[in-house]
Amino acid sequence: MDTRDKQSLETDSPSQAEVQQYIEVTHNSSQDETSAQRDTVIQPHMRSHWIDDEGFPLLPDIQPVSTVRDSLYDLIPLGPREVKLIGSPEFLRLQHVKQLGFVYRIWPGATHTRYEHSLGCYHLTVRALRALLQRGEKGGLDGVSVSSIQALVVSSLLHDIGHYPYSHTIEELGHPILLHERVGRSVIEKSSISTILERDYHLSPERVADFIDPPKNRSLHPDDELLGHLLSGPLDVDKLDYLPRDARACNVPYGGVDVSRLLSSLLVHQVDGKRRIVVTHKGISPLHSLLHARQEMFDNIYWHHTSRAFQIMLVRAVQDALLSEQLRAEQLVGLDDHSLLTLLQGDSMPQSTRQLTQSLTLRQPHKVVLEVSRMAGRFFNRLDALFWDSERRRRVECQLAQRLSTALETEIADHELLFDIPRPEKWEMDLNITFEHPPVGMKPFMSWVEVTGLQPDDLARYEQHQRRIRIVVATRLRDLLTARRDDVVLPILEEII
Numbered sequence: 114m115d116t117r118d119k120q121s122l123e124t125d126s127p128s129q130a131e132v133q134q135y136i137e138v139t140h141n142s143s144q145d146e147t148s149a150q151r152d153t154v155i156q157p158h159m160r161s162h163w164i165d166d167e168g169f170p171l172l173p174d175i176q177p178v179s180t181v182r183d184s185l186y187d188l189i190p191l192g193p194r195e196v197k198l199i200g201s202p203e204f205l206r207l208q209h210v211k212q213l214g215f216v217y218r219i220w221p222g223a224t225h226t227r228y229e230h231s232l233g234c235y236h237l238t239v240r241a242l243r244a245l246l247q248r249g250e251k252g253g254l255d256g257v258s259v260s261s262i263q264a265l266v267v268s269s270l271l272h273d274i275g276h277y278p279y280s281h282t283i284e285e286l287g288h289p290i291l292l293h294e295r296v297g298r299s300v301i302e303k304s305s306i307s308t309i310l311e312r313d314y315h316l317s318p319e320r321v322a323d324f325i326d327p328p329k330n331r332s333l334h335p336d337d338e339l340l341g342h343l344l345s346g347p348l349d350v351d352k353l354d355y356l357p358r359d360a361r362a363c364n365v366p367y368g369g370v371d372v373s374r375l376l377s378s379l380l381v382h383q384v385d386g387k388r389r390i391v392v393t394h395k396g397i398s399p400l401h402s403l404l405h406a407r408q409e410m411f412d413n414i415y416w417h418h419t420s421r422a423f424q425i426m427l428v429r430a431v432q433d434a435l436l437s438e439q440l441r442a443e444q445l446v447g448l449d450d451h452s453l454l455t456l457l458q459g460d461s462m463p464q465s466t467r468q469l470t471q472s473l474t475l476r477q478p479h480k481v482v483l484e485v486s487r488m489a490g491r492f493f494n495r496l497d498a499l500f501w502d503s504e505r506r507r508r509v510e511c512q513l514a515q516r517l518s519t520a521l522e523t524e525i526a527d528h529e530l531l532f533d534i535p536r537p538e539k540w541e542m543d544l545n546i547t548f549e550h551p552p553v554g555m556k557p558f559m560s561w562v563e564v565t566g567l568q569p570d571d572l573a574r575y576e577q578h579q580r581r582i583r584i585v586v587a588t589r590l591r592d593l594l595t596a597r598r599d600d601v602v603l604p605i606l607e608e609i610i
Contacts, residue, residue, distance in 0.1 A: 153260070155253075173194070177191055189235070195270065204231070206449055211227075212362075215424060223359070230358060233358060242265070253380070267321050278450045278453040290445070324340075352407065356368040367409035379391075416579070422478040427470075428503075429531055431457070434462055437463045478585075481583050482598060483583065530587075532583075533583040546558075
C-alpha cells in the first residue's frame with residue numbers, strides 16, 4: 114500500500130521544480146484601486162481552459178502537487194503554494210487548537226482542530242468558485258479579477274489563523290483581548306505568511322487580511338467585496354464546513370446540510386446596483402437545513418451546560434492571571450491548548466488561576482445552581498449586560514460569593530462562583546433568491562423573507578428563548594446553594610445587580 118494512504122491530514126512535499134514553476138509565474142495583484150483595475154479578469158476562454166493568460170491555474174486544485182485526507186471530504190487537493198502556507202509555523206499551530214474547545218470533555222470524538230476546519234473552508238471555497246466560474250457570463254464570475262479569486266482562496270485557508278487557544282472562549286473577556294480576526298490580520302501581515310503571499314502569490318498581505326478583518330475606514334475593491342460574502346455572511350463556507358464537521362465529530366444528527374446542492378445554486382446577480390451572490394430556488398431547502406442545523410447545534414452542543422462551565426472557568430483563570438500581571442494578552446497569540454494550560458498552572462500564577470486550571474485538567478467542572486431565561490425580563494437583562502463588561506462581571510461574582518459566605522456561614526472563594534453568559538448570536542438572513550420560472554404570484558427575484566416568510570425576528574426570538582444565563586459553582590457547593598436558591602441566592606443576587 115502506498116504510504117500516502119496511511120497518512121491523515123499530512124502532505125507530500127512538492128518537488129523543487131514544481132515549486133519553481135509556480136514561483137516563476139508573475140501575476141500582478143495590487144493594493145490600490147488603480148492597479149486593481151489593471152488586474153487580469155476572468156475571460157470567456159479561461160472558463161474552457163481553467164488557466165489565466167499566463168498559464169496560471171485559476172484554482173489550486175487544477176494542477177495539485179499534494180493532497181490531504183480529510184475526515185469529511187476525503188481528499189483535498191493542494192497546489193505548491195498552499196503546501197507552503199499549511200507548512201508555516203503559524204498555520205501548524207492550529208493543529209493543536211481544538212475547534213470546539215472543551216466540548217470533547219462531553220463528546221470525546223470532538224477533538225478536531227482549527228487546522229482541519231481551515232482546510233475544509235479552503236476546499237469549499239474552491240468548490241464554490243468552480244460552480245460560479247462554470248456559469249460564465251450568466252451569473253458567473255466573468256469580469257472578476259483573477260487576483261480577487263486568489264485572495265479569497267488564500268483568506269479562506271487563513272481565516273482562523275488568529276484564533277486563541279480553545280477557540281472563541283478567551284475572546285469573551287473583551288479588552289485587552291482582541292478579536293481573533295484582528296489578531297489574524299497581524300499574523301498575516303507580520304509573520305512568515307506575508308513573505309509567502311508576496312513572493313509566491315504576488316498578493317498584498319493587507320489585501321488578504323481585509324477579507325478576514327474588513328476595514329471600517331475604507332471600502333474594499335468591488336470584486337473583493339463581492340467574493341468576501343462567501344467567507345463571511347448569511348451563507349458562507351465557514352458555516353458550511355463547521356456545522357457538518359462538528360456534528361460528525363460529536364456523532365449527533367443535527368448538522369446535516371446538502372452542501373453540494375447549495376454550492377451549485379450560487380450565482381452572481383445585481384442587487385440595488387451592486388453585484389451580490391444569491392441563490393437559485395434550488396438552494397431554498399438546503400438553506401433551511403443550514404438554519405436548522407445551526408439552531409440545533411447551539412441548543413445541543415455549543416451551549417451545553419458542562420462545556421459552558423469549562424469555558425467560563427478558563428475565562429476566569431485567564432482573567433485573574435492578567436489582573437495579577439503574570440500573563441500578558443499578547444502572550445496568548447502564540448499559544449495552543451496544551452501550552453496555555455501548562456502556563457496557567459505555573460507557580461507564579463495566582464491561586465485562583467492554578468486551582469481553576471487544575472479543575473479543567475482533571476475534568477472537574479463547576480455545577481449549575483441557577484438558570485435564568487429571557488422570560489425573567491429585567492432580571493435577565495441586567496445579568497445579560499454583564500457579558501459586555503468582564504470587569505464588572507468579576508466584581509459581581511466576587512461580591513455575590515462574599516455575601517453568600519456570610520449568609521450561609523460557609524467559605525466560598527470568589528472563583529468558586531461564576532456567571533455563564535453565552536455570547537448573543539446573530540441570526541441574519543440577508544439573502545436573495547432567483548427563479549428561472551417563478552410560480553404564479555412570485556417574482557423572478559425575491560428576498561429570502563418574501564420567499565419563505567421567515568423573518569429575522571423569528572430566528573432572534575428562537576435564540577432568545579434557548580439562550581440561558583447560569584450561575585455555576587464548585588461541586589462542593591452545589592447541594593447547599595441549590596437548596597437555598599430561592600430564599601438566599603436569588604434575593605442577594607437581585608439586590609447586587
